Amino acid sequence: MGSETEEARKIVKKQLLTELQTELANSRQLIASLTTQLNIMKTKDSVQNHRFKELAFNSSAHELIIYQQQNTIHEERKHEAMLMQEVESLSKTISTLSAEMKLIEDKYHIVNHDIRGAIVMWLNTADLLLAEPGLSQQGVQILREAKASGVSILGFVDMFLSLSKIECGDFEVALEVVNAVDVVMSVISQNKKIINDKQLSLPPPSGAHGHVAKTCYIYCCLSMTNIILNNLLVNAIEASPVGAEIKVAFEKNDHRKISIHNFGEVPETIRNVFFDKFVTSGKRNGTGIGTYSAMLMAKAQNGDILADFSEPGATTITIIFQKPPEI
Template structure:
């Protein structure tokens, strides 16, 4: 396989200098020549070049001005420029580098130095371009993966409709035992849970992209908590953990409510993740306490357990894929909780120590958000 030689434009108003450069570089590179700055700019906009070797002292338009114009143009600003000049003052060299040149070769030139500098800078250019191409491919692959996952999640809803709806049709036929009715309830509940998971994953994707449309309603978050707690306490990993709910320092009663502005599915997912995490982190036979308080027009929900967040993840506790000590942990629970809280116009924070344990605090609005979209 043959490879094209890199193309270099040499700009100098002295014919002898152009001939010398041709003798030094012609064997390795495709060379073009310009005797002044205006001609150089004209050629560069017609032909692609991998590098420019540019004299500074030229009539009408000096090399500095040529460099400035090339770097100001989106189409040519990435072309590496090496100044080749008899000006040997450090001020001149500094000025050239500040304008965007990558190197400065002084005349009279050394063929060995010219060859080495040109070779090294071209290798750096090609390596950088290769990395940029690889990054573009990775980004494209990531976008394709996201598109496929989003399509898959969307398409899963069709078979789920059957799983959710057929149990209701079967019940209508009658003549079912209590065990059969229980199984149908379990099938329907599992289908609904999966549908909620799919909907939430699509919502989280939109939140990450900043395009989620937040539609707040007044919801009783105590009902959502109790539903989450019932499901969480049935899990083997939460066995032996007690959960208390407090409202303004008093144990919650069945008739109590704690109203916030949010979306039911989002709050359910956020609280389920955080309460489950608290139970898993809590020492056995300890109590997880959920405290609900109003402060002016804000609603605060604090979830406390006696376990401490490991020091190695404290600084990035809410980051994506951060987890510690859980074999099946994905590191998405606290990340999604933060995303959901902020999308609903709220915030989330935590405090942890070996002596006092860990408290995760969610702040939500009690009044309608002034914005219709997520943060």
């Protein structure tokens, strides 16, 4: 009886194990099926997400393109408005410059035809009076001084006229061969009175090896060269202390150089702008035009001017001219 019961138990256990194995297999199949379905769902979801992102990106890109186009149009309109403002500003500037040019032309006409004509007439009258017999020595001296003043004023007028033309780019430089020594001696003679008033010593101009210069031919515009040398010599005279010496020297090489050396320092504050317009220092009636016009006229005839302030208590100005083409 006991053995039969044990056998029955084994059969039941075996049936239960079989059923459990069957259920386990079914569960595994179900899990596999669910896993497959889950993977399919994930794949579909991934595809949908990708499509959604692609659509979103395309939409954003389209919106970005539209924004950029709108921004470009806005910038172009803004740039166009700025250009219109610049055109309007330039138009006003041109109108102003045209009016100023007309005013300059009117001034030039007045100075050239009225003032200069009157000065030339006075100089001619002075020459006629000096040629008259019976003039007293005092009368001759007065006429000569008056004529010298007239020549000086004529020089200033000519400087103004030349300067105006050069600044407007309307000056045709006529170059010729000139003996610079003669020009320097003429300028010294014109300024003899102020040289004597300050008791300045001005020895004859020197050339090579310190010898007295007789000739130094340069290729220049004579009227401009007169103005350049007069302005710079007058500067040297005014800057020199009483009783000092002014030296003029000539040098011949690839160019022609005329140096004016005087005692008296140029203030450090204006050395870097010495040749700029309206720069002056320590002169009651100084205009700051002399060195500016000299530089402008030197460059107009392919020359130059150099300033040397290296010597304590002194100044040396060197004017550079072209040498004559045949030399």
